[in-house]
Amino acid sequence: MARDEWDPRNLPDLSGRSYLVTGATRGLGYFSCEQLAGAGAHVFLTGRNPNRLVTAKAAVKRTHPDASVETLLLDTSNLGSVRAAAATVRARGRLHGLLMNAGIVHPPKTRELAGGHEKVFATNVLGHFALAGELLKPLASARGRMxxxxxxxxxxxxxxxxxxELREGYTPWRAYVQSKxxxxxxxxxxxxxxxxxSVPVESLxxxxxxxxSGRxxxxxxxNEPTRLTRFVDNLQAPFTQSKDEGAWALVRxxxxxxxxxxSMYGPALVARGVPRSATPARRTRDSALGADLWRACETGTHVRWPFERVRRTAS
Ligand SMILES: NC(=O)c1ccc[n+]([C@@H]2O[C@H](COP(=O)([O-])OP(=O)(O)OC[C@H]3O[C@@H](n4cnc5c(N)ncnc54)[C@H](OP(=O)(O)O)[C@@H]3O)[C@@H](O)[C@H]2O)c1
Known part of the structure; x- marks a missing residue:
């Protein structure tokens, strides 16, 4: 198979490997779990609502009766919840992959706070920064990936x-795009x-x-879209895809x-298609911006990634 070819319907055997997915109760997170579990992986299906977790786990099991799936409460907007979930996973030892998918996709109309931080930044960014830092050791033990x-x-x-934190000029769309x-x-x-x-973990x-959802x-x-949602989403069919297809790039x-x-992966036709390598937006590649954001996340979460400690124990 050439380097950039990939068949998302025919994944490698993932038996013996474990993955954690945030925001796994619906949408892309749910379908990523289905695909990973279907390939034999053990999956930590995580979310903020216990009832939705039970429902999502049952749905994965209906599709893949032999799936190895467990649920874990994890609200990315709540750093206490992030720490508790990470401690549970650390106690298991190795983790092969972490998919940081949870997100507010339709932000509130006016600026709201979660744990003292702008809510979209807290949920989409800070919680994941803290989670990845807290899971660095089990990821390194498996030479894993985030x-x-x-x-x-x-x-x-x-x-x-x-x-x-959008202290000035908050708009819902701005909060979303900035967070991404x-x-x-x-x-x-x-x-x-x-x-x-030299920490043996990859970040992609x-x-x-x-x-x-309507497709x-x-x-x-x-996934229970209304008839109206199905109708409207189907009108956009030429430049959209289903959420199970959207999960392909995440899983790849x-x-x-x-x-x-x-590196980065996304659909071959940008909005839809089989997963191919992609290029991050130019300004997101600016290392000065990355360093500023890193500092903001360390200050906002009080989490410092334990690079040195993890490198010593992994080598
Ligand atoms: N769909 C797209 O076209 C698209 C395009 C670009 C990027 N994305 C990104 O892909 C990710 C998933 O999008 P989606 O379309 O699948 O969205 P979605 O259907 O709205 O699903 C979002 C998931 O995130 C969870 N979530 C929200 N807040 C959370 C919190 N505080 N703690 C834990 N989980 C939380 C939701 O849980 P509940 O079930 O409890 O609400 C749900 O499981 C997001 O990061 C989004 O930015 C999506």
């Missing part, structure tokens, strides 16, 4: 996250720092194109043995 979920919106709109630009910049900064400290970015098969309690970034730290 995947941050970006968005093609960052290549279209030019919101640079120089004020990540920050996510991508942090993924690339993490790659630089992991390499500099993936984006799902434009994936809608996705119905699953009780997981997580499990393709040839994928490398610092």
């Amino acid at each position: 995947v941050w979920v970006g968005s093609m919106s960052t290549s279209i709109w030019t919101h640079v996250p120089t004020d990540p 630009a920050a996510t991508t910049a942090l993924a690339l900064e993490a790659d630089r720092r992991l390499r500099a400290h 970015v993936a984006h799902p194109g434009y994936s809608t 996705t098969r119905g699953i009780r309690g997981v 970034a997580l499990v393709d043995p040839l994928a490398e730290g610092g």
Whole structure:
């Protein structure tokens, strides 16, 4: 198979490997779990709502009766919840992959706070920064990988996250695009720092194109779009795809043995298609922006990634 070819319907055997997915109760996170579990992986299906977790786990089991799936409460907007979930996973030893998918996709109309931080930044960015730092050791023990979920919106709109908490000029769309630009910049900064400290963990970015629930098969309690949503989403069919197809790029970034730290995957036709390598928006590749955001995340979460300690124990 050529380097950039990948059949998302025919994944490598993932038996004996374990993956954690945030925001796994619906959408791309749910379908990523289905695909990983279907390939034999053990999956930590995580979310903020216990009932939705039970429903999502049952749905994965209906599709793959032999799936090895466990649920774990993890609210990315709550650093206490992030720490508790990470402690549970650390106690298990090794983790082969972390998919940081959870996100507020439709932000509140006016600026709200979660744990003292702007809510979209807290949920989409800070919680994941803390989680990845807390899981560095089990990831390094497995020579594993972390995947941050970006968005093609960052290549279209030019919101640079120089004020990540959006103290001035909040709009819902700005909060969303900024959070995704920050996510991508942090993924690339993490790659630089992991390499500099010789920590055997790769950091990658993936984006799902434009994936809608109305173009996705119905699953009780997981994907139940209204008739109107189905109608409207189907009108956009030429430039959209289903959420299970959107999950392909996320899963490829997580499990393709040839994928490398610092790279990005997305749909071949940008908004839809089979997963191919992609290019992060130019301004997200700016290392000064990455370093500024890293500092903002350390200050906002009080988490410092334990690079040196992990390198010593991994070598
Ligand atoms: N769909 C697209 O076209 C698209 C394009 C670009 C990027 N993305 C990115 O892909 C990711 C998933 O998007 P999606 O379309 O699948 O969205 P979605 O259907 O709205 O699903 C979002 C998931 O995130 C979870 N979530 C929200 N806040 C959370 C929190 N505080 N703690 C833990 N989980 C939380 C939700 O949990 P609940 O079930 O509890 O609400 C849900 O499981 C997001 O990061 C989004 O930015 C999506």
